[in-house]
Amino acid sequence: MATEIQWERTLDKALSRAKAEHKPILMFFHNPE
Amino acid sequence: MGAVTFPDSKVIDFITQNVIPLQLPHDHKPLADQFQVKWTPTLVTLDKDGKEHHRTVGFLAPEDLIPSLILGRAKIHFDHENFEEALKSLDALLRDYPKSGAAPEAIFIQGVCLYKTSHKPKPLKDVYEKLQAEYPESEWTKRAYPYRLL
Numbered sequence: 001m002a003t004e005i006q007w008e009r010t011l012d013k014a015l016s017r018a019k020a021e022h023k024p025i026l027m028f029f030h031n032p033e
Numbered sequence: 034m035g036a037v038t039f040p041d042s043k044v045i046d047f048i049t050q051n052v053i054p055l056q057l058p059h060d061h062k063p064l065a066d067q068f069q070v071k072w073t074p075t076l077v078t079l080d081k082d083g084k085e086h087h088r089t090v091g092f093l094a095p096e097d098l099i100p101s102l103i104l105g106r107a108k109i110h111f112d113h114e115n116f117e118e119a120l121k122s123l124d125a126l127l128r129d130y131p132k133s134g135a136a137p138e139a140i141f142i143q144g145v146c147l148y149k150t151s152h153k154p155k156p157l158k159d160v161y162e163k164l165q166a167e168y169p170e171s172e173w174t175k176r177a178y179p180y181r182l183l
Binding site: 001002003004005006007008009010011014015017018019021022023024025026027028029030031032 | 035053056057061078083
């Protein structure tokens with residue numbers, strides 16, 4: 001069981017995983033301040 | 034979202050198993066401009082080619098985020114005209130999260146999928162009647178209003 005979300009930080013990496021794992025991407029824009 | 038929704042164990046499990054999570058600052062160059070992000074939190078569901086299919090702006094509690102993500106998955110299938118897979122996601126959403134904010138739109142798209150696969154108008158009329166009975170104040174009930182005449 002994961003204890004936190006393992007976020008990707010680049011779209012290229014997310015797209016690569018999405019193709020390999022046949023999953024959609026959740027792209028979350030946030031304000032880190 | 035970072036303090037309440039994303040630390041939720043059900044959200045962690047759902048995201049880990051069903052989507053590729055990508056976190057970006059609101060001023061990320063060039064993606065914030067490319068996706069016209071004007072407020073946070075903005076959540077966008079993309080397909081494996083990077084095309085947008087679903088978006089929400091503003092806070093979502095855990096019990097609304099998960100159905101919103103399911104709706105995003107359904108809309109990818111719907112936009113790709115894979116109606117059977119879209120219906121599987123929509124059925125799951127409406128079974129498990131009938132009180133969520135995503136439910137009225139899910140009912141609407143469910144009816145359109147059934148119309149697309151049957152070429153009969155009854156599913157559209159059923160959409161209006163179900164929305165009118167269960168979500169009379171929803172914008173999706175208003176959008177389905179013409180279907181009452183079918």
